[in-house]
Amino acid sequence: AQTVTQSQPEMSVQEAETVTLSCTYDTSESDYYLFWYKQPPSRQMILVIRQEAYKQQNATENRFSVNFQKAAKSFSLKISDSQLGDAAMYFCAYREYGNKLVFGAGTILRVKS
Amino acid sequence: DTAVSQTPKYLVTQMGNDKSIKCEQNLGHDTMYWYKQDSKKFLKIMFSYNNKELIINETVPNRFSPKSPDKAHLNLHINSLELGDSAVYFCASSQGGGIKSYEQYFGPGTRLTVT
Numbered sequence: 001a002q003t004v005t006q007s008q009p010e011m012s013v014q015e016a017e018t019v020t021l022s023c024t025y026d027t028s029e030s031d032y033y034l035f036w037y038k039q040p041p042s043r044q045m046i047l048v049i050r051q052e053a054y055k056q057q058n059a060t061e062n063r064f065s066v067n068f069q070k071a072a073k074s075f076s077l078k079i080s081d082s083q084l085g086d087a088a089m090y091f092c093a094y095r096e097y098g099n100k101l102v103f104g105a106g107t108i109l110r111v112k113s
Numbered sequence: 114d115t116a117v118s119q120t121p122k123y124l125v126t127q128m129g130n131d132k133s134i135k136c137e138q139n140l141g142h143d144t145m146y147w148y149k150q151d152s153k154k155f156l157k158i159m160f161s162y163n164n165k166e167l168i169i170n171e172t173v174p175n176r177f178s179p180k181s182p183d184k185a186h187l188n189l190h191i192n193s194l195e196l197g198d199s200a201v202y203f204c205a206s207s208q209g210g211g212i213k214s215y216e217q218y219f220g221p222g223t224r225l226t227v228t
Contacts, residue, residue: 013178045219099207100169103156
């Protein structure tokens with residue numbers, strides 16, 4: 001079974017600064033999808049960004065971008081110009097065949113003003 | 114309009130009771146899911162239905178029974194509730210359940226507390 005590892009239980013960033021959240025995964029598949037979800041204190045799961053493994057170009061959504069290293073099985077999330085509203089738990093997820101999402105343990109992001 | 118809705122949002126009940134959580138999506142998706150988030154915030158899939166057909170059934174106690182009356186609804190019934198069932202249960206939906214990638218949209222979650 002695929003596994004997803006987020007090695008940073010907690011991260012802090014100063015408002016307006018940049019922070020990178022790490023994620024590694026284990027798979028024998030060549031074609032798959034990766035996601036970052038955000039869970040604020042409201043507990044709503046919000047999709048932040050997705051990456052198709054067959055695409056070499058890193059996905060970008062406004063202030064959020066990923067660094068996808070397929071050979072290293074690494075999928076980090078970079079948040080630029082951090083805002084107070086970015087404070088949340090961030091989950092990295094791998095999509096298995098059948099559309100089952102396998103989640104990492106999550107990283108709590110704190111944003112300091 | 115809420116895309117994926119769950120009722121109730123909070124549920125407090127005693128051990129041994131039977132309870133249901135309802136989920137509805139108005140996105141026209143054909144695949145729905147139940148996930149469990151435990152006290153450590155770890156999220157794990159429980160079930161998945163595609164067009165009312167069960168396609169993913171993880172190792173979940175058979176006290177948990179999903180029911181999909183139509184492709185817009187996926188309910189979760191739990192019999193003989195135990196303390197360890199306390200968690201947040203998320204419903205999600207997506208279009209497609211095969212190899213193509215479609216994002217899963219999550220409901221607001223139901224916090225179940227078993228006393």
